[in-house]
Amino acid sequence: MTCPFQRILDPSHRANPYPLFDELRATPVARQDDGTYVVSTYREIVALLHDPRVSSTRRSLRDPAFIGLDPPEHDRLRHLAMRHFGPPHNPGKIDALRPDMLAITTGLVDALAGRQRADLVDEVAYPLPVAMICRLLGVPREDESTFHAWADRLIELIGPGDDDDAERERERQEVADKLDRYLEGLVEERRREPADDMLSGLIADGGMSQGQIVRTGVLLLIAGHETTINLIANGMLTFLRNPDVLARVHDDPELIIPAVEELLRFEPPVQFISSRVALADIAVGGVTIPAGAPIVLALAAGSRDPGHVADPDTFSLDRPRNEHLGFGGGVHYCFGAPLARLEAQIALTELVRRLRNPRLVTDPPPYRPSALLRGPRHLLVEYDEILPAR
Amino acid sequence: MWRFAGGHAHLVRVVVDLTRCQGYGQCVFLAPEVFRMREEVLLYDLEPAADQREHLLRAAAACPVQAIHLDSVAPTEPGESTYTGKIVIVGGSLAGARAAETLRREGFAGPLTVVSEEEGEPYDRPPLSKQVLTGQVPPEHTRLPRVRELDAEWLAGTPASGLDVAAKRVLLADGREVGFDRVLLATGTRARPWQNEAEAALKGVHTLRSAHDAGALREALAAGPERVLILGAGFTGSEIASVCRELGLPVTLVERGPAPLFGALGGVLGDVAAQMQRDHGVDLRCDTTVTALEGDADGRLRGARLSDGTTIEADVAVVALGSVRNVEWLRGSGLAAGVWGVTCDAGCRAIDVNGLVLDDVFVAGDIARFPHPVYQYQFMTLEHWGNAVAQGEIAAHNMISDQAHRWPHLAVPVFWSSQFGVNVKSVGVPTFADEIAIVQGSTAERRFVAAYGYQGRITAAVTFDQGMWLEHYQRLIEQAAPFPPGDAKAEPARVPERLSAGAAATVVVTGHDPAERRVSLIHTPGGVTS
Ligand SMILES: Cc1cc2nc3c(=O)[nH]c(=O)nc-3n(C[C@H](O)[C@H](O)[C@H](O)COP(=O)(O)OP(=O)(O)OC[C@H]3O[C@@H](n4cnc5c(N)ncnc54)[C@H](O)[C@@H]3O)c2cc1C
Ligand code: HEM
Numbered sequence: 046m047t048c049p050f051q052r053i054l055d056p057s058h059r060a061n062p063y064p065l066f067d068e069l070r071a072t073p074v075a076r077q078d079d080g081t082y083v084v085s086t087y088r089e090i091v092a093l094l095h096d097p098r099v100s101s102t103r104r105s106l107r108d109p110a111f112i113g114l115d116p117p118e119h120d121r122l123r124h125l126a127m128r129h130f131g132p133p134h135n136p137g138k139i140d141a142l143r144p145d146m147l148a149i150t151t152g153l154v155d156a157l158a159g160r161q162r163a164d165l166v167d168e169v170a171y172p173l174p175v176a177m178i179c180r181l182l183g184v185p186r187e188d189e190s191t192f193h194a195w196a197d198r199l200i201e202l203i204g205p206g207d208d209d210d211a212e213r214e215r216e217r218q219e220v221a222d223k224l225d226r227y228l229e230g231l232v233e234e235r236r237r238e239p240a241d242d243m244l245s246g247l248i249a250d251g252g253m254s255q256g257q258i259v260r261t262g263v264l265l266l267i268a269g270h271e272t273t274i275n276l277i278a279n280g281m282l283t284f285l286r287n288p289d290v291l292a293r294v295h296d297d298p299e300l301i302i303p304a305v306e307e308l309l310r311f312e313p314p315v316q317f318i319s320s321r322v323a324l325a326d327i328a329v330g331g332v333t334i335p336a337g338a339p340i341v342l343a344l345a346a347g348s349r350d351p352g353h354v355a356d357p358d359t360f361s362l363d364r365p366r367n368e369h370l371g372f373g374g375g376v377h378y379c380f381g382a383p384l385a386r387l388e389a390q391i392a393l394t395e396l397v398r399r400l401r402n403p404r405l406v407t408d409p410p411p412y413r414p415s416a417l418l419r420g421p422r423h424l425l426v427e428y429d430e431i432l433p434a435r
Numbered sequence: 436m437w438r439f440a441g442g443h444a445h446l447v448r449v450v451v452d453l454t455r456c457q458g459y460g461q462c463v464f465l466a467p468e469v470f471r472m473r474e475e476v477l478l479y480d481l482e483p484a485a486d487q488r489e490h491l492l493r494a495a496a497a498c499p500v501q502a503i504h505l506d507s508v509a510p511t512e513p514g515e516s517t518y519t520g521k522i523v524i525v526g527g528s529l530a531g532a533r534a535a536e537t538l539r540r541e542g543f544a545g546p547l548t549v550v551s552e553e554e555g556e557p558y559d560r561p562p563l564s565k566q567v568l569t570g571q572v573p574p575e576h577t578r579l580p581r582v583r584e585l586d587a588e589w590l591a592g593t594p595a596s597g598l599d600v601a602a603k604r605v606l607l608a609d610g611r612e613v614g615f616d617r618v619l620l621a622t623g624t625r626a627r628p629w630q631n632e633a634e635a636a637l638k639g640v641h642t643l644r645s646a647h648d649a650g651a652l653r654e655a656l657a658a659g660p661e662r663v664l665i666l667g668a669g670f671t672g673s674e675i676a677s678v679c680r681e682l683g684l685p686v687t688l689v690e691r692g693p694a695p696l697f698g699a700l701g702g703v704l705g706d707v708a709a710q711m712q713r714d715h716g717v718d719l720r721c722d723t724t725v726t727a728l729e730g731d732a733d734g735r736l737r738g739a740r741l742s743d744g745t746t747i748e749a750d751v752a753v754v755a756l757g758s759v760r761n762v763e764w765l766r767g768s769g770l771a772a773g774v775w776g777v778t779c780d781a782g783c784r785a786i787d788v789n790g791l792v793l794d795d796v797f798v799a800g801d802i803a804r805f806p807h808p809v810y811q812y813q814f815m816t817l818e819h820w821g822n823a824v825a826q827g828e829i830a831a832h833n834m835i836s837d838q839a840h841r842w843p844h845l846a847v848p849v850f851w852s853s854q855f856g857v858n859v860k861s862v863g864v865p866t867f868a869d870e871i872a873i874v875q876g877s878t879a880e881r882r883f884v885a886a887y888g889y890q891g892r893i894t895a896a897v898t899f900d901q902g903m904w905l906e907h908y909q910r911l912i913e914q915a916a917p918f919p920p921g922d923a924k925a926e927p928a929r930v931p932e933r934l935s936a937g938a939a940a941t942v943v944v945t946g947h948d949p950a951e952r953r954v955s956l957i958h959t960p961g962g963v964t965s
């Protein structure tokens with residue numbers, strides 16, 4: 046039988062990879078035929094996320110964004126981007142966007158009225174995060190159709206795949222170039238005519254080269270909408286599969302807060318981190334990962350590790366201290382986590398509140414191809430009516 | 436006498452376990468009116484306005500290391516303790532309150548009495564030298580969250596004056612006696628006063644230990660003194676100096692040792708701290724002591740004379756010369772208690788003058804002197820927030836458990852401080868070292884990790900604004916990993932001799948939760964094996 050990780054990558058297991066992640070944990074640090082080490086238990090993943098001998102450097106990329114760099118350059122660039130996004134310089138920025146998020150969501154849900162069926166991926170889970178990240182970055186909403194296809198294709202090409210590596214790499218480069226050129230155009234516009242957005246801010250600060258601004262813009266654009274879409278879609282899917290959870294969140298909207306944390310643990314939109322390399326021999330979980338070996342951190346397996354969390358395959362709103370790996374950990378901890386959390390909390394609250402008697406049309410739904418950024422391609426639901434906004 | 440009760444359900448109190456916090460800033464994003472961050476320094480209001488409730492729930496849920504404790508969250512199911520004796524806790528501050536909470540959380544349903552010298556509810560001390568002194572948070576806004584409504588009798592405002600171990604009674608200063616089956620001693624420390632009583636009584640001379648002290652010092656600083664004189668550049672003195680500079684006040688800091696923080700971190704990082712202080716405009720005088728404080732005719736502080744013959748004019752002075760353990764009340768109790776603390780075993784059980792372990796008397800927090808296997812079983816006291824919490828929990832657990840289910844206190848010490856905008860964290864015992872190496876970052880930028888080693892094994896690590904890496908070094912310490920890690924260059928540690936290095940006994944700590952943490956001795960050249 047092939048190794049569980051190879052089967053996880055196989056699209057036929059997309060709907061429910063968790064039994065395979067369970068199998069994977071039987072060998073906490075598993076060497077693959079190609080020399081990659083897959084790590085699947087909670088404590089070992091956390092240890093490697095905080096291990097300075099584990100590198101994120103993407104040598105294959107020129108001018109990588111900070112997700113592909115190690116400290117100190119990673120810290121410097123992340124810090125520069127953070128100036129326009131969060132603390133310490135801009136602590137209230139994301140919280141202040143809540144009214145905008147609600148207004149956008151309300152508009153999207155209003156549009157579901159007058160019929161009894163909708164695709165919650167295309168109609169809510171996708172447009173909300175895109176609208177928010179475009180607004181923050183300064184990307185015109187009208188260009189969405191231009192970059193959407195590139196972004197979708199790019200994430201399919203990130204991380205391990207089963208087709209020819211050289212061909213994947215070539216296509217990845219080609220799509221990345223298109224996104225770069227698109228962002229370059231925007232940066233040029235902002236240089237001429239600054240606006241109140243992150244791109245203009247990055248330009249004005251002067252700490253990043255032109256290439257770095259472009260790469261940072263591409264990173265935020267992609268990370269900002271190819272992930273949260275899955276969190277929202279997985280959320281409705283999980284609620285509809287667990288009517289008691291749906292009822293409790295409906296009756297006590299504050300429960301959306303633990304619900305979103307539990308979603309990040311139970312159905313993580315980012316299933317693994319596939320881009321680490323050992324810089325030295327590292328002893329972990331009884332195995333020595335040799336210097337130079339690629340490392341995959343199976344976040345989805347770690348967050349369901351029974352050695353870390355009781356009753357891991359149950360979706361529970363009552364976990365007292367829900368420490369999960371949904372956003373990674375250590376210095377690369379997700380940059381956009383607060384934005385994603387608020388978007389999901391607001392979107393899911395409104396969907397739960399306003400869809401009367403929602404039902405899944407197909408279970409499991411069709412999935413997007415990526416094993417790494419895993420989520421439904423469509424989520425068809427039926428409902429009796431759309432209740433008015435508050 | 437009063438009891439903890441609900442009744443304030445609309446108010447949320449919050450405390451952050453800053454020993455766990457790794458500076459992810461998620462709380463600042465989601466509750467920006469409660470939490471503030473400066474680089475990696477996190478400062479916050481422990482008792483925010485009622486309208487912040489939802490923001491706080493979001494922040495606490497989002498903390499990646501679950502370091503934020505609120506008092507409004509639904510309590511977990513209590514455990515199943517069957518112990519029914521009467522328990523008394525002496526000292527109702529951090530260690531005592533944590534112990535009381537733990538007893539109830541583990542299902543102890545018997546009578547519980549807390550004897551507390553201080554009036555009012557338990558509060559948190561670390562903010563007193565930080566966000567309280569800057570004025571960001573009023574001193575009365577530091578009360579600790581009630582993790583659960585405690586069914587406990589609180590005898591507040593009266594100190595204990597004696598302990599009768601044979602008759603199992605705590606004597607109170609007002610003449611009352613409180614009987615117990617098991618007792619926990621958690622009376623902590625107080626600020627060491629200035630040696631000359633008349634000089635210490637001058638108006639303008641302060642110490643800092645209680646919320647009351649902090650209120651008085653805040654008022655003095657807010658009045659805009661001409662110059663503040665601080666005696667002692669340990670963590671407290673250095674933090675106060677930092678606040679003074681933040682408030683734009685001229686400050687002179689006088690330190691007996693060769694550098695600030697020398698006693699805790701040694702000379703190499705002491706020099707880094709000295710440069711940081713001078714860059715922020717502190718008038719730092721090392722290798723110097725204050726010989727006298729001088730007052731005017733009205734009994735107001737005027738200035739001080741220093742050991743180098745110079746004088747300083749200052750209208751506010753803060754005596755930050757360390758602490759004195761509150762053990763006087765245990766005189767005659769037969770316990771091995773003295774200026775060094777109250778001696779106990781790794782399970783927090785007190786040891787008597789004959790060296791015998793007592794089964795009904797437990798010790799936790801700043802007064803506890805316990806043997807640490809990782810540091811060659813040497814006895815140590817740790818005046819650290821995290822230690823008070825961990826020992827309070829372990830002592831409470833052991834008080835209501837039988838021998839087979841008791842836990843050892845094996846936590847590797849963790850400490851934090853924030854000063855001059857830098858978050859300083861330490862894991863292990865930095866003074867237990869002969870060498871030090873900068874293993875990540877740069878001291879020039881004051882963003883770095885320093886590892887400490889003793890006889891080729893890593894014993895401690897200190898970070899300046901690099902707290903996310905600390906847990907890696909904690910793991911290395913627990914594994915008795917070789918020093919220096921990687922290819923870092925080691926240099927002499929220049930630490931004061933505190934813990935003496937004796938015959939080598941190297942151990943490895945395994946397990947994560949208190950229930951499963953254990954030690955194994957590993958083979959050393961001395962010939963000891965497990
Ligand atoms: C200004 C300041 C800043 C600090 N900053 C940090 C920091 O940044 N990081 C860190 O890790 N730690 C810090 N600490 C240390 C931390 O606060 C202590 O380690 C912690 O408070 C110890 O708790 P405890 O319960 O053991 O003792 P205490 O907090 O001292 O409590 C002991 C209690 O017992 C009472 N008591 C004393 N004698 C008697 C008696 N005879 N009868 C009854 N009650 C009695 C006292 O009044 C007091 O209420 C700081 C401390 C101070 C004062
Ligand atoms: C539910 C939604 C999201 C999930 C599950 C998620 C998950 C993650 C994870 C696991 C990482 C760590 C990657 C690594 O360690 O290599 C990460 C990094 C990152 N994320 Fe997210 N993310 C989400 C939403 C967002 C959003 C909305 C943004 C942008 C605004 C964003 C921007 C980033 C960036 C820039 C990084 C790189 C951080 C660094 O390297 O320092 N993410 N994310």
Ligand code: SF4
Nearest residue numbers: 456457459460462498
């Ligand atoms: S670790 Fe938790 S408490 Fe610390 S800054 Fe991050 S969110 Fe806040």
